[in-house]
Amino acid sequence: MHPETHLALHRARATELRAQAGAYRLAAPAGRTRRLRTRLGWTLVELGLRLVAPRTPALAS
Template identity: 60%
Template sequence: MHYDTYLAQHHTRAADLRAEADAYRLAAAAKQPYAMRTRLGWTLVEVGLRLASERPAFAH
């Protein structure tokens, strides 16, 4: 093959990789709120379990 053919394939592949990277970045940014929601949910579960558990009796 002629070098122009290789160069054209390289440019096409580079454009495809850039498009995939952009799509991945957008998908990762869209998942961000769910991570915060999950962390908040587990924090509320932990607080609820602490409130529901019996407190140890202190000796005077």
């Protein structure tokens, strides 16, 4: 296949896929998904900070 033909087909398919993805994003309910994604993100940040923080020895009483 000629490289220019291949590139034209690739661009056409990429345009189709972008249009499909855009339509899917608009149809999906964003509110609940966004809240879940935000909560999961902050949970991962908290977990990472706990892993990085140095452990302090417990004081004997």
